[in-house]
Amino acid sequence: MNQPERELLTGPGPLLLVPDAVLLPEGPVDGLAVVIDDGRFEAVGPADELERTHPRSRAVRLPGRLLMPGFVDAHHHLTQSFGAALAFGEPSEIFRRVWVPLEGALDEESAYTAAKLAALEALRGGFTTVADAGTRAGVDVDVVASAARDAGIRCVLGLVCNDADGADGADGTDGGDGGATEAGPAVLRNAEKHLARYAGDPLVHASLAISIPEAATERTLRATARLAAESGAVVQIHVNEHLAGVERSLLRHGLRPLEHLHRIGALGPQLLAAHAALLTPHELTLLADTGTAVSYNPVASAWKGNAVAPATAMAERGIRFGLGTDGTRGDGFRLAEAAEFAQRLAYGLSTGDSSCGAGWTWLETATRGGADAVGLGARTGIIAPGLAADFLLVDIGTPELSLSWDLPWELVRRGNRDQITAVFVAGRLRVWHGRPADWDGAALVRRAAELARATVRKADITRVHRTSTAARALHQSREPAGERRAAR
Known part of the structure; x- marks a missing residue:
């Protein structure tokens, strides 16, 4: 053309x-x-x-x-794009060591630029909609909304509603940062304002977000579920992503995180459960019975997870789910391929299932399934x-x-x-x-590179591993000289 x-x-x-x-x-x-x-x-x-x-x-x-149809990214963190490869090769629980410090170092310009950069990558990869799970940057969330609008992408925009003082910070998942943001009543007032703020916006659709179940009080978990259901929005919560979070929930409540949400009445069509990688048969039944939606994030499982969500089982049980990148890489086709590939390795090989849902399953969940999961099934996806x-x-x-x-x-x-x-x-x-088509993407990338360097220098990021180049140099320095010559 x-x-x-x-x-x-x-x-x-x-x-x-x-x-x-x-x-x-x-x-x-x-x-x-x-x-x-x-x-x-x-x-x-x-x-x-x-x-x-x-x-x-x-x-x-x-x-x-x-x-x-355009692809729908059912789980993203738009203001984490400056981190990129900082999380590569790291143990699974990286939130407190990488993402919270990084987002905490963002100001208004850098948060806007990071979000627009992520939106550009998503658009280039065929995503027409992204669901942002809420920024922890100390800026008005409308900065992220403006970045999405200016980039030209449809955005389900989460507002973080954490209010629990008991989150102990040992988690490190893509969730709680170990403390409350505001008292419960203030959180709920802000949630109501956020839901009303974007009513009628052509591209930005309000959503509520709670990092992980333990990051909010039971009152707030119930109230956000009610507010979202009444307004036709979704509540995004990272659920059953890592073993440590499941174990803490068992110690605290005697229930796994998804079971705990069910006990307090927070499951339902308004809930978008991010990851849901560690599910028992009983929890699959809870999802199916309540109409709760899931974001299946296969690349995130490969890069930093403890397990692969049983997506083929979800499809068979009629559980609503879409595909999410978790900010890993913005290519819709590669995400669909990862969704099928992960199921084949995690479940298909051991059972002799050579199809694992076939191609149509993953195209459908990457498009209209994702639109339904993020609350936009009546607006987009087909x-x-x-x-x-x-x-x-x-x-x-x-x-x-x-x-x-x-x-x-x-x-x-x-x-x-x-x-x-x-x-x-x-x-x-x-x-x-x-x-x-109508703005300067190259200029954005140049400015993002400048701001990212300054932001990462300022952020108190702790990595377990060196960069791959530094690790290679260290590895070679430890090899005997004869072995290095033989390798060459």
Whole structure:
């Protein structure tokens, strides 16, 4: 696609797109077109029919392109992007040593820049929606909202509602920082204001967040569940992620974290349980019975986790779940591949399950499953009339995809962000061949590099391991000279 075609995609008025195929819930369908107007899909149907019934729409033919829903990142930490590889190779419980100090060192400019940088990476990877689990930076959360809007991504924006004095800080998960932020009543007043603040916002959707169950009082856990349910929002809580957190809950309550949330009445369709990697059969039943949603974060499990969530079992039980990056890397295709790959290694090999849900399961959970999990199932996630025009144009004429026998499987196992021609959010072109369509991405990256260096120097970050380069040098210095020569 050349520059004139890009200009056709960004012009005014209704837009009629005629790709080679459209990815619907039942699979890719040839011969379809879509009409986009006022940020939404106005019509989806046979191309010749829509061309006849919408003569005033600007028609753009897209040979060699698949039009598919944008990916939904069901779990992210937008203001942690400056950390990047600081967490690589570290033991699983890194929150207090890396993320809390890093976010604590952010000011308004650096928090905005970090969040916009993360949003750009997500857009480049085909994500049209991200769920931010709440920043611990000492700035107004609207800084993160502004970054998401300016980048052009849809954002489910969490407000941290921790208020427990008893969190002992030994956790270190992607959760509590070991203390209360405010007293309970103040937290709930702020939660109500946050939920009202973004009502009607076209791109930002309010959410509440509690780091881990022990980071909030039982009163606040119940109250945030009620507030979210009443407002149609979600509460994001890191649940059953690490062994240490499960064991502390057993010692404190005699129950595992998910069981504790059930006992106090906090489970339900309004809860988005992040990770849920350590689940018993009983806890799977609780999720299924209560309609609680899960963010399955397979890359996070590989990089810093204790276990892989039993996602194929969740799918079989009808448990609602989406896929999340946890801020690891912003490539929707690689996330879907990791979701399938992790299930194959953790469960499929030992049981002889060579399919592990097949390609369609992971495409579905990466798109409409994620939209449902983050509370936006009625707004985005599929290509259908009335829903937001959040979608991708994918080049299926590449060596990886052109000889297609089973496109959903091939998208999962052979797709990557290099094949994404264009990313649209709310009907607007946001990214074109990996670059922002209407703002300077290179300038943002340069400024982020400057601010990241200053922020990391200021933050009291503690790492167990050296960088890989330093570790290699130390390893070589310990080898006998003869062995070094033999290795060369």
